[in-house]
Amino acid sequence: MERLEVKKLHHHFGFTEILRDINFTLEKGKVLSIVGPSGGGKTTLLHLCAGLLDVEEGSVENSFISSSFAFQEGRLLPWKNVIDNIALGLLAKGEKTAVAVEKSKKIALRFGLEEEDFNKFPKDLSGGMKQRVSFARALVVEPSLLFLDEPFSALDIGLKKELQTVLIEMTAQKEISILFITHDLMEAIRLSDEILLLKADPGHIVKRFSYELPQNERDNKYVYNESAKILQDEEIINTFELELK
Amino acid sequence: MKFAFKILKDFPGYLWSGWGSIAAIFLFIALWDVGNQLYGNLVLPSPLETFKTLWLMLNDSEVITEINITLYRAAVGFGISLALGSVLGLLAGFFVTASMMSRPIVTILVGMPPIAWIVLAMIWFGMGDETVIFTVIVASFPIVFVGALQGTRTLDGDLKEMADSFNLPWHMKFVDVYFPHIFSYIFPAWVSGLGMAWKIVIMAELLATSDGMGASLAVARSQLDTPTALAIVVIMIGSLMFMEYIILEPIKREVELWRD
Structure with missing residues (x-):
């Protein structure tokens, strides 16, 4: 157990x-x-x-x-766009890039992010959106x-x-x-x-x-x-x- | 590869955005021409005359040789300080003691006027390549060093923690977490180091060698050949602008898209 x-x-x-x-x-x-x-x-x-x-x-x-961790302040990598940020944990686990991106897109949509946001950098996101991304990044690895x-x-x-x-x-x-x-x-x-x-x-x-x-x-x-x-x-x-x- | 392609793709758009700068350059040349009309040809040759001299010089194989000599010295000197400054700066940044100890040394290196270095180098190495290359190294090394040092010192502990929480393997940590941050500090330092190297190489040549563009400038001065002197200056500035605006700036824009 x-x-x-x-x-x-x-x-x-x-x-x-x-x-x-x-x-x-x-x-x-x-x-x-x-x-x-x-x-x-x-x-x-x-x-x-x-x-x-x-x-x-x-x-x-x-x-x-x-296990995975969703931080209070998001802690997104400022030089990566939304999808690449979400995919980070998957890639660290050794997932293939194409699969990781696909999964990340799916979960991003589920958490209320829009397709047009996918290529945005964290600086262009509102506080709530950053938190959604951080949340998605933690959950996409299915901890x-x-x-x-x-x-x-x-x-x-x-x-x-x-x-x-x-x-x-x-x-x-x-x-x-x-x-x-x-x-x-x-x-x-x-x-x-x-x-x-x-x-x-x-x-x-x-x-x-x-x-x-x-x-x-x-x-x-x-x-x-x-x-x-x-x-x-x-x-x-x-x-x-x-x-x- | 994808990255290089994107830089090329955005390049025409970048060039198109340069009309304002070109207008500014033409305005500057117009003011130069006013200066010529006020003070006469000996003090300030007209832009037209300068560019004519420049054209003649560029068609002269001897001048090209001089330019190549200068390019070689600047490249070797800058290359060495680029490699040395980046590596030592990164290392120093990872150790608190090293970064504390290196600060006063950097202050000394930055504070010492390049002209004093040239005098010392002339005594140590005599008149020749070594003197010039040495001066270029001491002048541009601290700039690169400080950039690299700052880059590693300011790594974000929160992001490190985040990387740990996702068990990022070391190569991902380096490529995705550390490198972009360090690069955003070190790249501008490389650019200003290059500018510094290019200026110092001329100064050192003017004082310490009998060949290269700096030496040509010294000859032009002794013969009161203002058009040639100005033409050399135009070559210097032109090449610097080419490096900065045509090569480095597009790269910088792409690399720093994520910045505010």
Whole structure:
């Protein structure tokens, strides 16, 4: 069984403690989100899980066959056009160029990019389009584990919903597992099987929330209700400093 | 290959966009002619006379030999600083210590006036090819070096991380992630290094050799032969403009399409 297991993870940058005693497991086909205020070590945790940072203390065991990463700021290669950017991961896997381009075009259309955008360079794309490209680049390699770093932040509501629906479909068919970080609670509730609340200084998990209802059965009402519930939670109020003074 | 083809395909369009520049050149020549009418032929020969002299010179095989000598010196000198500057600059950029240590040295090299180098080189190498080539190298090396250094120093850590997240093999990392970035720094440095080399070669020849275009310029000066002096200047500027606008600029445009 493919899974990602994080045990007793601690991390420091110099003398600053960033993460303290993080434990969680992500099973195949599940969505786990990490929410918390900015600067709470969420990105560090994600990078540790994805192997982009070296683990110092504790362990991260990743038995997923393949994984890919969609970054918050897109991180497209400025000297490559839309299609070549999307195809990057496929080419790295040794796919033939013609096949890679074909697949990239298909997924670009699926993510709401137009044919006339295919030859554009990132400088000519809007923020939302860049994020779509970054998303497409991460998904075109058909990873079994997907890391998402606030991937919906620059998208308008319609497209956000669309991309989330794509992800929900994929998880429903157990094609993909997702570990993602966000500070948008509603987004987390719509997508996640489990939510970890990460409190800052140093980053540690203060509470876990689980949602049993399958994602494709969660309607707006469910999401609003759960959001309202979670917003009254003592720990959430403390962590996000929601209390009015 | 695809790339070279695209450059060729866009070339006519690029040339067509050059009418403004041609108009500017003609305006300059008109002003030159005004200068001629104000100050007379000895101080400033007319453009017509200069171009006539130029035509005669270009039909003279001796002049062509001189031009070839100068071209050879500039090419060898620039070639060496191109290779050396690029390689050392790239290496220095990859190591923090090396790039910190090389900065003051570059400042010294840039700050030292070329004329002082020529004097030193004349003492070290005597009057001949070596002096000129050496001066060209010291003058254009730092420019190329700094360009290469900047290119590697400014590589984007975020993009490296992205490349790692997709497990890019090393050759893809180099071709797709590092090279385009470094090239966008190093190529302009090559262009300005070339301009520098071309100017310095004349100066060094004028002072340190008895052949080459610089030496011809010295002869023209001693005989008060202003038309020949100006004709040599026209050759220099003309060849520089040809290199820059006909060869390098189209390449640069294609390479840097992705820039803002």
